[in-house]
Amino acid sequence: MTKTRQLNGTVLRIERSSIHDGQGLRTVLFLKGCPLRCIWCSTPESQNPVPEKGYAKERCRECGLCVEACPAGALSLDGESGGLQINREKCRGCFACVDKCPSGALKRYGYSMSVEQAVAEVSRDEIFFFHSGGGVTISGGEPLSQARFTAAVLRECKRLGIHTAIETCLFAPWEDVKMALPWLDVLYADIKVMDGALHKKLTGADNTLILENLRRADASPYNIEIIARVPMIPGITDTGENLSETVRFLRQVKKLKDIELLPYHRLGTDTYKHLGREYSLKGLFPPTQERIAERRRFLAKLME
Ligand code: SF4
Ligand code: SF4
Missing domain, CATH: 3.20.20.70 (Aldolase class I)
Incomplete structure (x- = not known):
């Protein structure tokens, strides 16, 4: 080559x-x-x-593993409306959350x-x-x-x-x-x-x-x-x-x-x-x- x-x-x-x-x-x-x-x-x-992530609420088990893994405090689980809240402005694009997600609810693009x-x-x-x-x-x-x-x-x-x-x-x-x-x-x-x-x-x-x-x-x-x-x-x-x-x-x-x-x-x-x-x-x-x-x-x- x-x-x-x-x-x-x-x-x-x-x-x-x-x-x-x-x-x-x-x-x-x-x-x-x-x-x-x-x-x-x-x-x-x-x-x-640039690479980014998607979140499929219907697949989320609300286990919180992604929230724990996030070094930027960009994720939270909202008890009221259910599902994960993503602050895309805070996100540093490390994809630790995607790696931890056990259900495929978070996906890397x-x-x-x-x-x-x-x-x-x-x-x-x-x-x-x-x-x-x-x-x-x-x-x-x-x-x-x-x-x-x-x-x-x-x-x-x-x-x-x-x-x-x-x-x-x-x-x-x-x-x-x-x-x-x-x-x-x-x-x-x-x-x-x-x-x-x-x-x-x-x-x-x-x-x-x-x-x-x-x-x-x-x-x-x-x-x-x-x-x-x-x-x-x-x-x-x-x-x-x-x-x-x-x-x-x-x-x-x-x-x-x-x-x-x-x-x-x-x-x-x-x-x-x-x-x-x-x-x-x-x-x-x-x-x-x-x-x-x-x-x-x-x-x-x-x-x-
Ligand atoms: S990509 Fe990294 S910084 Fe962004 S939400 Fe996921 S764990 Fe947090
Ligand atoms: S790790 Fe995946 S399944 Fe668990 S709360 Fe986060 S998005 Fe939902």
Whole structure:
């Protein structure tokens, strides 16, 4: 392996044998940290760039072991409302509480990993890549928020002959995008909403940089495939107007291989609770299978 000077990344988790994040079976490295705050985000535990903890009250036995272990006095058991009270301002992030918890009520999100460790984790699955045509996908969070780490892992995987992909929102300085491109086979680009003002309202940032980065990646000399991914948020991103505008823009992208619709789901709502946060789309429900099929047909027609 090329000498990579003690470069560490903050990894949320590693998933193996995924069939949703690229061709064949994928090993997916989910990284911590994202510059956007999409109101529909299903992995809120990926947004904060540093490790943090979640608390599932329903699993807590109120044994007090975590309170005793905490060196910062950040935890208390509240007799009245029940459950653990966490003063996140006082917390020093030592995770002694998580280590002591006997019930799994406290969970750690994120840990530090070197490039060498990450590549070793990916390499364990090489036999599956060989038989399925799969490889590694770096996702998040936003993989380009840790661009040096992402690029180094991709480079080492490429040297080992492993197929590489990233899933990115492309809201990153061009220098960071450029770092990853030489080592990429597929770039999955989230194109959420074409209207800049609406994009800012829904994600916290305007989309000018995102679209510009996609144009520049397309014009780069690298032989990459671009697959655009549009989150299908009912009545917000799946409208005829947004999908038409999206296809109009993507028609100019020469390396574009496909556009995928990713249906909205609510799997992350409990995690908001565990992090002590509110989920803002409480009243929104996932689209029906009929609606998903209809929108996919609509999109296919636009792409003809
Ligand atoms: S992470 Fe450490 S400082 Fe924070 S609540 Fe747990 S034990 Fe206390
Ligand atoms: S150690 Fe775990 S089970 Fe015990 S009080 Fe703390 S969170 Fe609850």
